[in-house]
Amino acid sequence: MQQQASLVEYGSRRVIITITAIICALLEIVDTTIVNVALNDMRGNLGATMTEVGWVITAYAIGNVIVVPMTSWLSQQFGRRNYFAASIMLFTLCSFLCGNATGIWELVAFRFLQGIGGGALLVTSQTIITESYPPEKRGMAQAIYGLGVIIGPTLGPPLGGYIVDSFSWPYIFYINIPIGIIAVLLTLQFVRSPKYAEKSLAKDIDWIGIGLLALAVGSLQYVLEKGHDDDWFSSANIVVLAVLAVFGFFFFIWRELTFRNPIVELRVLKNGNLRVGTILSFIMGFGLYGSTFIIPLYTQATLGWTAQQSGMLMIPSALTTAFMMPLIGMALQKGVKQQYLVALGMLLFFIYSFWGYKIISPDTGQENFFWMLIVRGMGMGMLFIPVTTLALSTLKGQQIGQGAAFTGMMRQLGGSFGVAVITTFLATKNEVHRSSLVSQLNVNDLDVQHRVQMMQHAFISKGMTPDVALKAAYKSLDYVVAKQASVLSYMDAFLGLGVMFLLCIPFVLIVKSSKEKKKLDLSEAMH
Structure with a gap:
């Protein structure tokens, strides 16, 4: 000491x-x-x-x-x-x-x-x-x-x-x-x-473990990042790499549990709080990177904003998180239980997601996002420190560094899973909503005919011939349908993210605290 x-x-x-x-x-x-x-x-x-x-x-x-x-x-x-x-x-x-x-x-x-x-x-x-x-x-x-x-x-x-x-x-x-x-x-x-x-001698270095870890994690990351582009398991590359990821992880776990000097100490996961913290880190990464991905995508693809406008939208949320961090640190020092803060953070993240579900439309204004993103900033502020302290609170000495590495890796993987799942979810939902909307557009319907005629007249007034104007009217109607289908799929994504966080709250509240009150001590981390 x-x-x-x-x-x-x-x-x-x-x-x-x-x-x-x-x-x-x-x-x-x-x-x-x-x-x-x-x-x-x-x-x-x-x-x-x-x-x-x-x-x-x-x-x-x-x-x-x-x-x-x-x-x-x-x-x-x-x-x-x-x-x-x-x-x-x-x-x-x-x-x-x-x-x-x-x-x-x-x-x-x-x-x-x-x-x-x-x-x-x-x-x-x-x-x-x-x-x-x-x-x-x-x-x-x-x-x-x-x-x-x-x-x-x-x-x-x-x-x-x-x-x-x-x-x-x-x-x-x-x-x-x-x-x-x-x-x-x-x-x-x-x-x-x-x-x-003493440092490990060359013969004590777990070269096989390093190779298996690189193979397993690299393959999994590729599958998550590229799966949607390659149409998932219809691609031979994705199938081969998914199999490599599964077998890579299996043999990596076996190697680390049997080798005398493992590169990653898996036995530390026997600690219940670390297991829960690792899962929560994954979910937090999913929400953090998923929501950071979905909002700029929606504002640029659907609302037509520039990259800089989309980025600036997120700044109030980041400043709110910055403001919350020291307050949460003080609350933990005064003995507020991590579980309660995590549960409240998840509830706020659900409120933010449900708010997003309610307000997004084909022409949502910038001012509509402000308070919703402030709530997101508050929720994220309440999640990061309590999840980390909860995960590491009952570890000692060398285990703390190993635990910190696990939570860091799971947060990154959670982000990759989040982006991959949301991308696939949006594409799938978009097709479902589009076919549903198209099925309701009957050409013989008087309202549809009236809408097409009005658009045709508008195009004729801009100098088009009637037949070209009719094609332009149908094309314009198709664009409206595509945009509406896109908005509906973003609504579903917001709601899905929110429900995922809401379902985690009971799971968080049943986590047991360490029996004697301990302050977080990462002092021997990374040893």
Whole structure:
């Protein structure tokens, strides 16, 4: 414990370490969403198809998810400060290479390497912040870290939209370079490593475990990201990779439970609170990334907004979350149970989703979203810190770092599942609603005939011949039907997200608290 106490920092040194760690967490998370608004520009500039350019997002996510479970072990091998600094260097170098890429597959390769560098930044920055604070202030430390994790996905689209509109797409990567260089210098100067036990010898390194983990998680991530584009199991690639993911996970679990020095310690999942926290992290990732994905998609595709307008819409929600974080940290320090805060957060997320279900239409105004998104910001603020503290509250020592890696990986996978499920759900519902609306449009119906005639007259008045005007009227009617079907499918998606969170509330409330009251102590995380 003395050695742990020595990692607590005070005064300006603690402030510098906290800022460095938050910057690194933000760099990593903003980069997961900032490219979304630049895909069209990349496609045109690099001469790629939409499917090819989608790999820019997929490759980063695969690199990210593969490395997160290994961060605890890698920190032990190389020393936390060295590993953290090397990860920032890799991330920064790959940002430069991404901006300079001349072909789509070159860009995809550098994004994969950037994801490997970025994966370490999340979990390690969480541990560095927490260890810099004395135990009684660690709830607040979690709140400070949570700001980056929750606000990051929201900041990406408006920042990306501004950079693409004002400069060009490579600058969304170049912006990381000066920040990364400063973060490396601050890390080497101020961050300290705990003393670790001896490093593993080469023969003790779980190379097979590393290979199986990369195979399983990489295959699963590909299936989730590309399944909808490739029409799921009608594609041979998806079938092969789904089978590889299943067998990869099976043999990975068997290997980790039998090898003397596993790369991921699965036995830590015997802890009931961690199991519940891991599931809740998955659901939270599903809701966080799913809702961050669905709103810009709806506002751009259906309402015709620009990328920057869509991104700016999310800022009040992010600011509300930022305001909530320290309040939640204080509530936890005063002894409010995590379960109650998580349940309330889920209820608020249900209210936000139901509100979305009620207000969206083919012409919803910007002002209609404001209070709905404020509620989302409050709900997310109440979820992140309590879910993390609940998951790690009954773990001790080395287990804390392993638990943090599990919750981090599940949050990322939950986001990937969220985007994949919502994309498929929207496409399926869109077809259902479209065929339902078309079946009700009987050409012999007087109202339909009257509507077509009115549109035809409107087109004739603009100088069209009657036959061309009639075609334009039918085309216009088809567009109205398509837009209405799209709105109905977005309504279903909002309602589905809300119901999922509502159903989780009873499950959260029956989780048992640790018998004696313990403060969250992540001090030995990542050992």
